[in-house]
Amino acid sequence: MRAERLSVTHLTSHSAVLQWRPALNADSGYYNLWYSFAGKPVIKDVLSGDSIKAELTSLQPETTYTAFLQPQSSQRPLSPLSVTFTTLPDVLGPAEISLSDCGPHQVRISWGPLQPMWVQRYTVEFGPIPFGEVHTVALDNQRSSTLLTSLQPGTQYLVTVNALHVDGTERALSVKACTQEALPALTDLQLSPAERWDMEGEDVQAVWQAHEEGLKGFWVSWETLNSKNFLSDGSTSTVYLPATTPATRLPHLASNSQVCVSPVYSSGRGDGICCTVKTQSIE
Numbered sequence: 263m264r265a266e267r268l269s270v271t272h273l274t275s276h277s278a279v280l281q282w283r284p285a286l287n288a289d290s291g292y293y294n295l296w297y298s299f300a301g302k303p304v305i306k307d308v309l310s311g312d313s314i315k316a317e318l319t320s321l322q323p324e325t326t327y328t329a330f331l332q333p334q335s336s337q338r339p340l341s342p343l344s345v346t347f348t349t350l351p352d353v354l355g356p357a358e359i360s361l362s363d364c365g366p367h368q369v370r371i372s373w374g375p376l377q378p379m380w381v382q383r384y385t386v387e388f389g390p391i392p393f394g395e396v397h398t399v400a401l402d403n404q405r406s407s408t409l410l411t412s413l414q415p416g417t418q419y420l421v422t423v424n425a426l427h428v429d430g431t432e433r434a435l436s437v438k439a440c441t442q443e444a445l446p447a448l449t450d451l452q453l454s455p456a457e458r459w460d461m462e463g464e465d466v467q468a469v470w471q472a473h474e475e476g477l478k479g480f481w482v483s484w485e486t487l488n489s490k491n492f493l494s495d496g497s498t499s500t501v502y503l504p505a506t507t508p509a510t511r512l513p514h515l516a517s518n519s520q521v522c523v524s525p526v527y528s529s530g531r532g533d534g535i536c537c538t539v540k541t542q543s544i545e
Contacts, residue, residue: 268331268343271315273429275323275350279315282331282343286311291335299327323352354380356423359437365530366415366444372407373423373435381425388421390414391438415444446473447533448525456511464517466539469509472525472532477505479526481534484512485519502526515539 272279286292293309295316309316311333318329326348333340356373363370371386381403388410389396399408413419419441424434449471456465468482483500503510512521517539524534 268329268345270329270345270347273347273350275352276319276321278318278321278327278329278347278349280318280329280331280345281315284312284314285333285340286335288312290337291333294332294334295329297327297329299325321349323349325349348379350380351375351377354427354431354433355425356384356433356435359421359423359435361437361439363409364440364442366442367413368409368411369413369419369421369439369441370407370409371421371423371437371439374406376404376406377425378403380427382428383426385424385426386410386421387424388419388439391418391420410439413441415441417441442530445527445530445532446475446525448472448523448535451521451523451535451537453521453537453539464515464539466512466515466521467509468512468521468523470523470535471508474505476527476529477525478528479504480507481524481526481531482510482512482521484521485516 268280268282270278271281280295288311291311293311293313294305295307295309296303296305297318298304299322306318307316318327321327326346328344328346330342330344332342355375355377358374360372361369362372371388373384383403384401384405386399386401386408387396388399399410401408410419410421417440419439420436421439422434422436424432426432451468451470454467454469456467470480472480480503481500482503483498485498501510515521519539520536521539522534522536525532
């Protein structure tokens with residue numbers, strides 16, 4: 263008889279169970295079993311000839327080992343068997359969850375550690391508390407975050423990140439996430455010529471209105487001219503103005519370029535309004 267292969271039948275972060283087909287019996291010999299990591303051999307044990315499995319313990323997590331089994335027989339020489347394996351991490355993820363990019367309708371969920379070697383896929387489930395429709399997002403094992411969108415403003419959600427591990431086990435971790443209250447949007451935006459028009463473009467006066475409670479200022483952005491003057495090159499200029507400045511003059515705007523104004527409140531940024539510049543004709 264001969265041992266055809268050495269295999270790992272059970273693996274944890276600190277142990278491994280090895281199994282093999284018998285090459286000996288209790289009267290014909292014995293086995294030497296040892297393992298190595300980082301090029302350092304470690305003698306583990308001497309096993310009786312009728313052994314078919316052994317457990318290696320006190321291993322280091324996330325470490326690659328090679329185990330060797332040498333049958334010792336007085337009757338004939340037998341070749342050693344070997345198997346290489348990597349122990350599991352101390353903690354299979356997700357072990358932590360963090361929140362970012364919180365707004366009235368969205369929140370980003372991030373988790374860690376990223377363990378693509380041990381995780382097949384992730385699912386993220388989220389629904390409003392205390393009750394409401396639960397949604398599920400499926401993600402591959404290379405992802406460690408996702409942006410949840412189309413959420414209700416000013417609402418608390420229960421978010422659960424579930425990892426399906428390669429060994430078939432699952433680990434889930436939950437967190438409560440709160441969306442921001444919906445902020446007032448800009449109520450009006452008007453563009454008008456600012457009494458200047460030449461080959462360099464048109465100056466435009468922008469005037470707007472917004473809810474004043476908690477108002478801190480405004481973000482104003484507009485498209486800029488390219489070298490051909492009348493066409494926008496797709497780049498945008500942006501300026502922040504205080505709440506006491508509900509109007510501004512924008513020089514040299516391109517034909518059909520956009521002007522956008524968004525209100526900024528103490529708790530975040532409200533929805534803005536965008537208008538397209540309609541230039542005058544030259545006579």
